[in-house]
Amino acid sequence: MRQLAVCLDFDDTCVDFLGALLDTYYLDSGDLIPLNSLTDYKLPNPLKSHLKASERLGFYRSLQSLRGSFAFIDKCQKLGIKIIFITARPEKYEEDTRHNLREHSIQNYELYFSKDKAKTIESLKTEYNILAFIDDRASTVVDVHTKCNLPYSFLVNKPHNKNCFLDGLKIIRIDDLADAWVILSGSIQLLGLNIANGID
Numbered sequence: 291m292r293q294l295a296v297c298l299d300f301d302d303t304c305v306d307f308l309g310a311l312l313d314t315y316y317l318d319s320g321d322l323i324p325l326n327s328l329t330d331y332k333l334p335n336p337l338k339s340h341l342k343a344s345e346r347l348g349f350y351r352s353l354q355s356l357r358g359s360f361a362f363i364d365k366c367q368k369l370g371i372k373i374i375f376i377t378a379r380p381e382k383y384e385e386d387t388r389h390n391l392r393e394h395s396i397q398n399y400e401l402y403f404s405k406d407k408a409k410t411i412e413s414l415k416t417e418y419n420i421l422a423f424i425d426d427r428a429s430t431v432v433d434v435h436t437k438c439n440l441p442y443s444f445l446v447n448k449p450h451n452k453n454c455f456l457d458g459l460k461i462i463r464i465d466d467l468a469d470a471w472v473i474l475s476g477s478i479q480l481l482g483l484n485i486a487n488g489i490d
């Protein structure tokens with residue numbers, strides 16, 4: 291029987307990527323870019339250049355957690371559900387990413403670097419029974435929702451995706467990620483599926 295798993299994006303789903311990026315950009319340049327002026331991941335050019343420079347200086351090593359994200363992960367792991375991070379970050383920052391996860395005391399996870407998350411999820415299905423996918427990028431959530439036929443696809447509700455309304459998808463706040471388990475497990479029980487024994 292395949293192990294149950296949840297696939298999670300990392301930046302702005304588990305850790306505060308855009309907040310840190312705007313803060314450090316402000317410190318470097320003196321220019322204040324409001325978080326709610328950004329639309330999805332369409333970064334203005336000065337911010338893109340700042341990100342490239344920051345990445346090389348270890349930007350990904352010490353990002354702060356978003357409230358509720360690691361409590362959600364802890365709940366999943368206590369229930370025996372595998373946590374699989376799928377990030378579109380460049381793979382060369384793997385060690386910085388793992389360092390950040392160690393700082394947050396996250397263990398027993400899998401980590402994939404992929405811009406085609408639907409394809410990665412499809413390849414993981416041979417090994418895992420994937421319950422849900424969670425991401426803050428609307429186009430990615432729609433792609434996975436359309437192609438992967440998972441029980442749940444969640445778009446995390448953030449300022450940069452405030453204009454995205456997706457029919458048929460749960461919109462949750464990051465603060466509520468820990469409570470998402472209630473939604474997940476409640477629905478799974480409604481479907482007559484047994485978490486303890488997997489849903490094969």
Ligand SMILES: [Mg+2]
Nearest residue numbers: 299301302426
């Ligand atoms: Mg993200």
